[in-house]
Amino acid sequence: MINLINYPNNSVIIAGELLNFSIDDSSLVILIYHWDSDPNQILNFSFLITIPEREGIHYLFVYAIDEANNSASIIYKFNIEIRSDQIPSFEWTIILISILIYVFHKRRRFIG
Numbered sequence: 001m002i003n004l005i006n007y008p009n010n011s012v013i014i015a016g017e018l019l020n021f022s023i024d025d026s027s028l029v030i031l032i033y034h035w036d037s038d039p040n041q042i043l044n045f046s047f048l049i050t051i052p053e054r055e056g057i058h059y060l061f062v063y064a065i066d067e068a069n070n071s072a073s074i075i076y077k078f079n080i081e082i083r084s085d086q087i088p089s090f091e092w093t094i095i096l097i098s099i100l101i102y103v104f105h106k107r108r109r110f111i112g
Contacts, residue, residue, distance in 0.1 A: 001072040079098040
């Protein structure tokens with residue numbers, strides 16, 4: 001009933017991208033999902049879920065209920081990665097300052 005189209009279970013996925021689902025039930029009433037222990041969210045009928053900006057292993061729980069009150073559920077496991085271009089500029093600033101301090105101290109020891 002619940003099919004993930006663009007990524008297999010247990011795959012590495014990129015934060016911020018979309019997971020695309022299809023549902024094999026024309027009488028679907030509601031589709032609910034949540035990541036890890038986050039609160040439930042209703043999935044609209046575009047069947048797209050944005051991958052959260054949290055690196056590491058995460059679980060996606062998806063539940064479907066149709067008009068006859070039949071239900072289906074599935075749990076997906078993903079390793080979410082954040083690309084370097086997704087790291088906020090504040091973190092890059094800290095990284096660059098740390099490198100500059102390191103280089104400054106190395107040069108100072110070498111010169112004096």
